[in-house]
Amino acid sequence: MMKTIMKLLLFLSSVLWVSAQVLHEDLGITGCSDFDGEEMYALDGEELWYADFKNHKGVEPQPSFIDHISYPEGAYEAAVAQQQVCRSNLKTVREALKNPPVKKDAPSSPMIYPEESVEVGVSNTLICHVSGFYPAPVNVSWTKNNQDVTSESSINVPYPNKDGTFTQISRLVFTPQLGDIYSCSVKHLALTEPLTRTWDVEDQTPQPGIGPSVFCGVGLTLGLLGVAAGTFFLIKGNECS
CATH class of the missing domain: 3.10.320.10 (Class II Histocompatibility Antigen, M Beta Chain; Chain B, domain 1)
Structure with a gap:
């Protein structure tokens, strides 16, 4: 490639x-x-x-x-x-x-993100978005827990940007499981080494119970503050009468 x-x-x-x-x-x-x-x-x-x-x-x-x-x-x-x-x-x-030198524009840092909201055990698609490079194409490889899974991915044909550079998007169908870490690496002739971004399932998965607990804790605190403020003004009112 x-x-x-x-x-x-x-x-x-x-x-x-x-x-x-x-x-x-x-x-x-x-x-x-x-x-x-x-x-x-x-x-x-x-x-x-x-x-x-x-x-x-x-x-x-x-x-x-x-x-x-x-x-x-x-x-x-x-x-x-x-x-x-x-x-x-x-x-x-x-x-x-007379065989002019090829213009070389390195791609910007790739973006990696899921297509849908992440739910453990539910099939999803990871997207590796690469843009700003010339000439086309780029080579995108994937790993799951440091094991190569590139053969399970797909990539679109280079799409031209209005500035003359190109964009390519690689997709990897996966089923999120806690502890799994994915990465996409991009190679291009303008790069001296691959650009790699990682994606951690655990960082993207909502932690159950934290939201309601925090909400209830804040509500309880505000309730106590309200009782304290009411008691304070009641005492002050009695002192003035």
Whole structure:
């Protein structure tokens, strides 16, 4: 994977239609390197379709809250053909610019957080959000209690930011148990060492009974203060009469 990201990437992205009021933004990306490639389409920041060149198919990772949009048969084959055009263009650019050095922007510190509120024993998803890097992609690995669980995770295709950098999100389905500690580590050619963030199940799980106990304790204290204040004013009133 590191060999892949160390190769020059050529990304061609375009805004296909934007109204004067920016009602919708339609995005298409074609990218390639010597060993990797990307073809992706999105609408208003949501991925609609991308070519999975490893599994040789098109994928429609659309969220459930939008009307599903199906891409025509042959879309994946067209993406494969487009990769040949992309690599031909990449070769031309390299020769014309005499293999210029690749711009390198390191990703910001990754964010790791659960998709849903944490409940012990209830299936959830951990998200590792990585942004601000160039070129794409990054390599994200996961551990559970220092054991590698990367094979159980998934990662989206690189998504372009408006500043020319990229964002990728890796997901790990897990069942929280007290004592478990997870981590995600990010590798990128602009980094000298991986960026790692950890996530502790126990730190995220509400402790039963603490909230009501504190509330009752505060209520009792305020009640006692109220009785004391009432007694004080009663005594003062008797002294004045």
